Amino acid sequence: xxxxxxxxxxxxxxxxxxxxxxxxxxxxxxxxxxxxxxxxxxxxxxxxxxxxxxxxxxxxxxxxxxxxxxxxxxxxxxxxxxxxxxxxxxxxxxxxxxxxxxxxxxxxxxxxxxxxxxxxxxxxxxxxxxxxxxxxxxxxxxxxxxxxxxxxxxxxxxxxxxxxxxxxxxxxxxxxxxxxxxxxxxxxxxxxxxxxxxxxxxxxxxxxxxxxxxxxxxxxxxxxxxxxxxxxxxxxxxxxxxxxxxxxxxxxxxxxxxxxxxxxxxxxxxxxxxxxxxxxxxxxxxxxxxxxxxxxxxxxxxxxxxxxxxxxxxxxxxxxxxxxxxxxxxxxxxxxxxxxxxxxxxxxxxxxxxxxxxxxxxxxxxxxxxxxxxxxxxxxxxxxxxxxxxxxxxxxxxxxxxxxxxxxxxxxxxxxxxxxxxxxxxxxxxxxxxxxxxxxxxxxxxxxxxxxxxxxxxxxxxxxxxxxxxxxxxxxxxxxxxxxxxxxxxxxxxxxxxxxxxxxxxxxxxxxxxxxxxxxxxxxxxxxxxxxxxxxxxxxxxxxxxxxxxxxxxxxxxxxxxxxxxxxxxxxxxxxxxxxxxxxxxxxxxxxxxxxxxxxxxxxxxxxxxxxxxxxxxxxxxxxxxxxxxxxxxxxxxxxxxxxxxxxxxxxxxxxxxxxxxxxxxxxxxxxxxxxxxxxxxxxxxxxxxxxxxxxxxxxxxxxxxxxxxxxxxxxxxxxxxxxxxxxxxxxxxxxxxxxxxxxxxxxxxxxxxxxxxxxxxxxxxxxxxxxxxxxxxxxxxxxxxxxxxxxxxxxxxxxxxxxxxxxxxxxxxxxxxxxxxxxxxxxxxxxxxxxxxxxxxxxxxxxxxxxx
Numbered sequence: 109x110x111x112x113x114x115x116x117x118x119x120x121x122x123x124x125x126x127x128x129x130x131x132x133x134x135x136x137x138x139x140x141x142x143x144x145x146x147x148x149x150x151x152x153x154x155x156x157x158x159x160x161x162x163x164x165x166x167x168x169x170x171x172x173x174x175x176x177x178x179x180x181x182x183x184x185x186x187x188x189x190x191x192x193x194x195x196x197x198x199x200x201x202x203x204x205x206x207x208x209x210x211x212x213x214x215x216x217x218x219x220x221x222x223x224x225x226x227x228x229x230x231x232x233x234x235x236x237x238x239x240x241x242x243x244x245x246x247x248x249x250x251x252x253x254x255x256x257x258x259x260x261x262x263x264x265x266x267x268x269x270x271x272x273x274x275x276x277x278x279x280x281x282x283x284x285x286x287x288x289x290x291x292x293x294x295x296x297x298x299x300x301x302x303x304x305x306x307x308x309x310x311x312x313x314x315x316x317x318x319x320x321x322x323x324x325x326x327x328x329x330x331x332x333x334x335x336x337x338x339x340x341x342x343x344x345x346x347x348x349x350x351x352x353x354x355x356x357x358x359x360x361x362x363x364x365x366x367x368x369x370x371x372x373x374x375x376x377x378x379x380x381x382x383x384x385x386x387x388x389x390x391x392x393x394x395x396x397x398x399x400x401x402x403x404x405x406x407x408x409x410x411x412x413x414x415x416x417x418x419x420x421x422x423x424x425x426x427x428x429x430x431x432x433x434x435x436x437x438x439x440x441x442x443x444x445x446x447x448x449x450x451x452x453x454x455x456x457x458x459x460x461x462x463x464x465x466x467x468x469x470x471x472x473x474x475x476x477x478x479x480x481x482x483x484x485x486x487x488x489x490x491x492x493x494x495x496x497x498x499x500x501x502x503x504x505x506x507x508x509x510x511x512x513x514x515x516x517x518x519x520x521x522x523x524x525x526x527x528x529x530x531x532x533x534x535x536x537x538x539x540x541x542x543x544x545x546x547x548x549x550x551x552x553x554x555x556x557x558x559x560x561x562x563x564x565x566x567x568x569x570x571x572x573x574x575x576x577x578x579x580x581x582x583x584x585x586x587x588x589x590x591x592x593x594x595x596x597x598x599x600x601x602x603x604x605x606x607x608x609x610x611x612x613x614x615x616x617x618x619x620x621x622x623x624x625x626x627x628x629x630x631x632x633x634x635x636x637x638x639x640x641x642x643x644x645x646x647x648x649x650x651x652x653x654x655x656x657x658x659x660x661x662x663x664x665x666x667x668x669x670x671x672x673x674x675x676x677x678x679x680x681x682x683x684x685x686x687x688x689x690x691x692x693x694x695x696x697x698x699x700x701x702x703x704x705x706x707x708x709x710x711x712x713x714x715x716x717x718x719x720x721x722x723x724x725x726x727x728x729x730x731x732x733x734x735x736x737x738x739x740x741x742x743x744x745x746x747x748x749x750x751x752x753x754x755x756x757x758x759x760x761x762x763x764x765x766x767x768x769x770x771x772x773x774x775x776x777x778x779x780x781x782x783x784x785x786x787x788x789x790x791x792x793x794x795x796x797x798x799x800x801x802x803x804x805x806x807x808x809x810x811x812x813x814x815x816x817x818x819x820x821x822x823x824x825x826x827x828x829x830x831x832x833x834x835x836x837x838x839x840x841x842x843x844x845x846x847x848x849x850x851x852x853x854x855x856x857x858x859x860x861x862x863x864x865x866x867x868x869x870x871x872x873x874x875x876x877x878x879x880x881x882x883x884x885x886x887x888x889x890x891x892x893x894x895x896x897x898x899x900x901x902x903x904x905x906x907x908x909x910x911x912x913x914x915x916x917x918x919x920x921x922x923x924x925x926x927x928x929x930x931x932x933x934x935x936x937x938x939x940x941x942x943x944x945x946x947x948x949x950x951x952x953x954x955x956x957x958x959x960x961x
């Protein structure tokens with residue numbers, strides 16, 4: 109393979125050459141950058157709103173001082189009463205004025221009803237009312253409820269989904285979760301054992317995490333004395349027969365001598381079917397109260413207690429200063445001073461755990477002087493940005509023990525989405541005074557001294573960029589039609605950049621960073637296997653490993669005759685290689701045995717996730733971390749540093765850009781994953797008993813709510829031969845969805861991809877009337893299992909199964925054991941056992957497609 113590797117000295121010039129121009133958006137002077145004085149971060153002031161259901165402590169909502177993108181605000185879901193009433197309570201309401209509301213469609217575009225709420229009952233600082241909604245809210249459909257509460261004459265917005273169900277079992281579903289919780293507190297194992305499935309995947313020595321596969325003794329606290337506080341109930345998913353419920357509460361556990369105070373988060377998925385309640389999923393997370401202001405040391409280590417949360421650490425170059433992030437707190441150890449100091453947190457006192465899951469802290473750079481650059485991003489529950497979602501970039505100055513906010517980036521989508529999208533790249537180069545930040549799908553360079561902001565690189569998605577752990581090295585691909593012809597690498601610590609070019613008829617593909625080394629592969633376009641216009645396999649024939657010590661050099665390679673590389677998995681000092689072999693007669697690929705490459709220490713020493721040592725006692729595993737201090741003489745400073753916020757003019761508004769079609773997996777009460785591949789999103793939702801929604805806030809897939817059996821009727825279309833099967837199946841599916849089937853044959857002759865054929869044919873018919881909007885989207889379900897795609901049949905959509913370049917079948921029905929398959933060649937519908945169907949369609953890479961409304 110012929111490669112051209114060019115080294116370019118100035119980072120800014122290569123970006124300018126690659127992307128056309130160096131765009132400066134705005135410039136500020138250092139004088140106007142910040143306010144005049146340092147102040148202690150103020151406590152939270154916003155009123156607390158609850159949409160009550162069954163209990164007084166249910167569905168608490170966060171307040172937002174900016175209007176949010178409604179389609180991203182999933183939060184909780186609140187059922188209306190049979191009279192279409194909604195119970196609202198506002199606490200800390202001393203400064204509350206007018207309260208109004210809106211009911212909108214899930215994507216926020218359609219206003220269903222709105223109004224001003226009157227008739228409040230007041231009791232001290234609490235306001236209560238029953239809001240009567242109209243009958244415009246349809247049975248079984250979800251809506252967004254937006255409450256606007258005027259506080260100190262400024263609007264504050266609260267968001268929840270609502271649903272009206274005429275035939276519902278919500279009270280029984282929520283009641284079961286509380287019964288199970290009470291049984292665990294009361295040590296009622298006779299109740300608990302009826303609903304759990306213990307197996308060897310769960311141990312008996314760690315209270316920090318238990319689930320449905322744990323033994324009953326672990327769920328009932330294994331003999332410890334338990335005193336639980338008030339339970340907060342949150343409904344996160346709800347249908348007429350199934351609910352996802354989160355219970356949060358403080359607990360004190362004791363062995364009779366010692367005690368521990370913890371916060372507990374429990375997630376339940378409960379189903380009602382045929383007058384029986386089923387516990388489909390259960391998990392409990394326990395975290396012991398931790399405060400830097402009152403540290404506990406054991407055997408020369410800082411004790412964290414009962415926890416399953418990871419601790420992250422970043423060290424200065426001389427390793428004297430260690431910055432830690434744990435339990436929503438950023439703190440440092442200074443080996444020379446033998447001190448432990450709290451730097452930043454949104455906790456307002458040791459016992460305050462409100463909304464602490466709504467933000468993250470990330471160190472970016474730790475200086476030998478003790479200065480720290482870091483980010484706080486997500487929902488800001490206190491301080492000058494209270495009620496906002498955004499990214500705050502901060503500089504802790506060790507000499508004065510104060511914090512300067514350098515700039516702030518506000519966003520209008522949910523904090524969950526922001527936290528998933530942020531954190532992959534943030535780096536400060538002190539010599540050039542530049543910060544590099546990956547936001548959405550764009551890398552920005554920000555001059556910390558002048559305020560200049562430049563767009564340096566843009567890709568189709570944030571996942572197109574790769575970086576090492578310290579973010580000092582970044583890499584990305586450039587190319588058209590899914591085949592990268594160029595890889596660019598930038599060393600942000602030196603300003604040097606590099607370029608790798610693919611040879612003629614070849615493509616390059618980044619695998620990721622192994623420590624500070626880049627792993628990439630090279631493949632031939634002629635080896636790519638397509639089926640019905642879709643790429644099935646895109647194999648590489650070799651891997652290369654590049655090091656960047658003083659210059660870019662190749663430090664390793666992998667190539668083996670007769671084998672192709674499908675992909676890799678990068679571990680700390682190991683590279684797992686997934687391989688294929690090619691059947692030259694048929695041109696197809698088959699999986700081969702994996703291979704591995706092992707390396708000496710390639711880890712990034714400055715950034716680590718700490719391994720926690722354990723102490724086993726009556727409380728099972730109790731975790732601690734080693735710190736480089738004399739714990740018997742350590743000086744502790746648990747006072748929150750004062751902060752000087754950036755001036756309002758130093759607010760950066762970055763381009764959100766077009767992120768393409770994305771899928772959001774919600775399970776266990778939170779956003780679990782954002783994915784551009786639907787099959788991957790469905791896999792995660794399937795494993796975690798969750799749901800998948802798209803960028804329109806529409807449900808794309810859910811688990812556990814389909815009927816036991818379903819059979820769809822359709823207008824048959826016979827194929828002339830097996831090679832005509834794809835045409836016949838597409839015409840049947842498109843006709844069933846109200847599309848223009850007559851377009852299919854011509855589009856197939858033009859080698860149009862299956863998804864595009866479905867889109868063009870269905871949209872062509874639906875848009876004849878220009879006042880009619882197209883409802884739905886073609887979805888590529890390749891890689892999903894037969895069991896998973898039955899959801900679409902339940903939703904009255906035929907599923908296309910491509911079995912060759914021009915052959916296909918249709919999945920048209922199912923029951924508890926079988927799936928119905930229509931063959932257009934014979935015009936017959938036959939049944940296959942689901943397991944047999946899975947094996948059959950796996951031979952064709954489970955190439956499923958459906959139109960989803």
